Amino acid sequence: MRKPLIAGNWKMNMTPTEAKTFIANFINQNLDSDIEVAVIPPFVDLEIISREIKGTKIKLGAQNMCWEDNGAYTGEISPLMLKEIGVEYVIIGHSERRGYFKEDDTMLNLKMKACQKHGLKPILCVGETLEEREKGMTLDRIGYELTEDLKDITLKELVIAYEPIWAIGTGKNASPEDAQAVIEYIRKKADELLGIGEDIRILYGGSVKSDNIKGFMAREGIDGALVGGASLKVDEFTRIVNFKEV
Ligand code: 13P
Numbered sequence: 560m561r562k563p564l565i566a567g568n569w570k571m572n573m574t575p576t577e578a579k580t581f582i583a584n585f586i587n588q589n590l591d592s593d594i595e596v597a598v599i600p601p602f603v604d605l606e607i608i609s610r611e612i613k614g615t616k617i618k619l620g621a622q623n624m625c626w627e628d629n630g631a632y633t634g635e636i637s638p639l640m641l642k643e644i645g646v647e648y649v650i651i652g653h654s655e656r657r658g659y660f661k662e663d664d665t666m667l668n669l670k671m672k673a674c675q676k677h678g679l680k681p682i683l684c685v686g687e688t689l690e691e692r693e694k695g696m697t698l699d700r701i702g703y704e705l706t707e708d709l710k711d712i713t714l715k716e717l718v719i720a721y722e723p724i725w726a727i728g729t730g731k732n733a734s735p736e737d738a739q740a741v742i743e744y745i746r747k748k749a750d751e752l753l754g755i756g757e758d759i760r761i762l763y764g765g766s767v768k769s770d771n772i773k774g775f776m777a778r779e780g781i782d783g784a785l786v787g788g789a790s791l792k793v794d795e796f797t798r799i800v801n802f803k804e805v
Pocket residue numbers: 568653722726727728729730764765766767785786787788789
């Protein structure tokens with residue numbers, strides 16, 4: 560039985576002061592205990608959030624990490640640093656990292672291996688551009704990303720997020736039917752590559768809000784959501800987590 564995961568990727572938003580205010584309010588919300596909830600803030604907010612969520616069920620994630628343990632990698636953050644402050648999940652290969660920061664699949668495979676080595680749980684992001692979708696190449700692109708990023712990976716706990724690039728921050732979401740079809744393919748491919756397709760949680764991400772979450776969660780095989788903009792407001796993120804009540 561896969562426990563649904565709803566994770567808020569804050570991206571480059573919230574100063575430590577703002578993060579503290581957010582989390583102080585969020586931990587007082589009555590959250591559905593059947594849903595695993597994670598917040599994924601910028602690096603500088605991690606420590607403060609880690610302290611505030613102690614003793615709650617809220618999980619902590621990081622948005623990126625280096626594949627090396629330490630060394631001359633100016634500007635990078637290592638898995639050891641993340642582990643020490645209580646990080647459990649790490650987003651690997653978000654399309655904004657692949658696009659703006661030129662992270663390629665070879666690099667992402669090294670990051671996946673670093674997660675495996677240090678017992679961090681990756682949330683591996685895959686997804687197609689609008690052009691690829693229109694050319695009917697969605698599954699080719701995702702199949703390629705999975706094959707490359709999961710090379711030599713033997714992880715038993717892994718989350719994959721299907722985030723169509725054209726749906727991120729645009730207000731245009733994939734239909735639940737379309738998301739479900741791609742997610743079904745991802746599960747098949749992950750099973751082929753790792754032999755654990757049924758155990759992998761696969762999330763949908765891309766313009767998820769409190770008024771569309773229910774449609775995604777109702778679909779068999781969609782195990783949760785990676786939420787961007789709508790995770791920045793306590794009320795809205797709480798409504799998303801508590802979608803069964805809406
Ligand atoms: P939005 O929810 O703002 O579209 O962002 C999705 C996303 O990229 C989450 O990682």
